[in-house]
Amino acid sequence: MAKVAINLSTGALQQEEVIVGIDLGTTNSLVAYVHPETKTPTAINDLGRGTIVPSVVHFTQQGETIIGTEAKDYLITDPANTIYSVKRLLGKSYKDLGEHKDYFGYKIIDDNSEGLVKIRVGDKFYSPIDLSAEILKELRARAEHALKTPVNRAVITVPAYFNDSQRQATRDAGKLAGLEVLRIVNEPTAAALAYGIGIDPTEEKTVAVYDLGGGTFDISILSIHQGIFEVLATNGDTYLGGDDLDRAIINHWILDNQLIADTINSDKNLSQELRLKAEEAKKVLSTGEVYDSYINDSIKCHITRHTFESLIRPIVDKTIDSCRMALADAKLTPEQIDTVIMVGGSTRVPLVYTSVSDFFGKPANNSLNPDEVVALGAAIQADILAGNRKDILLLDVTPLTLGIETMGGLMDSIIPRNSKIPTKAGRQYTTSVDGQVNMKISVYQGERDLVRENRKLAEFDLKGIPAMPAGFPKVDVNFILNADGILKVEAIELRSGVRQEVEVKPQYGLTDAQVEQMLMDSITHARxxxxxxxxxxxxxxxxxxxxxxxxxxxxxxxxxxxxxxxxxxxxxxxxxxxxxxxxxxxxxxxxxxxxxxxxxxxxxxxxxxxxxxxxxxxxx
CATH class of the missing domain: 1.20.1270.10 (Substrate Binding Domain Of Dnak; Chain:A; Domain 2)
Known part of the structure; x- marks a missing residue:
């Protein structure tokens, strides 16, 4: 095996190939890089197919996988085997989906547990991590083809509100795609970086990032001070986005054509065709005044911009309410916001832009392509991690993942490697057997999925859990890592208040060579x-x-x-x-x-x- 150098301050492998930035989106995904000579962040357009890769995965009858624009065509002809909006399922259980479970045109398995959802396609079962990995593989392949170089490392963005489970699921998807995920970056932070905000360490700004994508909306208020991005407040709706603007048009056409809603819901092909027509109408009305088309020469699809804006005004107003709540949580007024950044393709809708600008009392900044801005910012963050921007300070990070052992000898990551320190993260667990009164907490360090391949740091028993049926006790396990690298692990049973903790000393006795070997093994054995x-x-x-x-x-x-x-x-x-x-x-x-x-x-x-x-x- 060839020897590879490692930078212990970032935990990153020092290789020559480019590090890419990836925006793994609900509706569309992109990959970008910083050009080594021009130093300009650029979204990759492989073979002239466009920079945008629809986040759609289709499984053919022959067992092949089709990703992106070509897969999108099957939303109408074969919806049961065509997966979209998988980002909404990352880190979620079936119960988390609630009333939204019928939104999806494919089969989501309810195993009557708190476990993560699974998607059934034919006789095969996929997790959202598997499907996200397929999209990431496609992005990686496009980047390698366009750049003519191997791509093994990436920065991937996630919404600021993503919890630890969703962030870890994103990391796992990257690993399955053969990528070493150097950092998970908040999407609003990436957007600000793309606009050059926060690159100058002397700059101090308060920024609002309004992100209206295909399936999600969020507003984030960031404070940027000495190159450090702090999320002051977030608000939004994980089930509100461009899809809802499309649905408003669809409902209008259903009434216009006197269609029966139940018929639309049962006919997946027609419902998907209506959805795609509505998406097309929304785009046309962003610059034009009227849209006219037909489905099967019998369903008239006509709408004016005036009607469209009246239909979507309640949705846009809902996003403005979220902006108002985010400002209240941050204890700020619209006047105290220095810059408003627009992200997401749906911000091209004129009513959205004017509503946001009016609310904040200043023109929103939409000079960069709203579809690309997050990926461009991720590429800049990747360039920083590669050490190509000497003027930007990177905080100390933990070089290896810290986690605990779960059922079956699996490693459940609590603090991923490359996390800035000091930091705190936690997960909630429960019992697997009726009447269980003790729980063993085993702490490990390493990048492998099985704990036997990692290094045990500590072990303790949480005793005195009240005897309850399996699944009833709620045990919070928290990792607190201070600036000196000292790790404190605490476990608390929430119903009874039973608590136990252990402290692990810094560096954990690993040499540079051992850290390097553990990282190399995790990449070699990822699949x-x-x-x-x-x-x-x-x-x-x-x-x-x-x-x-x-x-x-x-x-x-x-x-x-x-x-x-x-x-x-x-x-x-x-x-x-x-x-x-x-x-x-x-x-x-x-x-x-x-x-x-x-x-x-x-x-x-x-x-x-x-x-x-x-x-x-x-x-x-």
């Missing part, structure tokens, strides 16, 4: 590590399902028929047999079969309990 993680997660899901169903049969078997019990036991046996295959798709398919077969049982038992209660009997 097999992720595959192993997926199998373990599938096994864990299966074991939890078996536990729940068998306990349900024990307690409520009297309410089921003999045939139902026999079928359930047969599916339980098939699920047990699938565990011996070590194939995640086989295991998850067996989980899905058992879940679909037994899900009506819980509702039936609930109805029986309600009838008993109404009759004055005790509910067991």
């Amino acid at each position: 097999e590590d992720v595959s192993a993680r997926m199998v373990i997660e599938a096994r864990t899901t299966a074991e939890q399902m078996l536990y729940q169903v068998e306990r349900f049969l024990e307690k409520n078997g009297e309410h089921l028929t003999e045939e139902e019990i026999d079928l359930t036991r047969s599916n339980i046996q098939k699920l047990r047999e699938s565990l011996t295959t070590n194939d995640k798709d086989t295991i998850l398919k067996a989980v899905d079969v058992l879940e679909e077969q037994t899900s009506p049982f819980a509702e039936r038992v609930m109805q029986i309990s309600i009838k008993k209660a109404m009759a004055g009997k005790k509910i067991e």
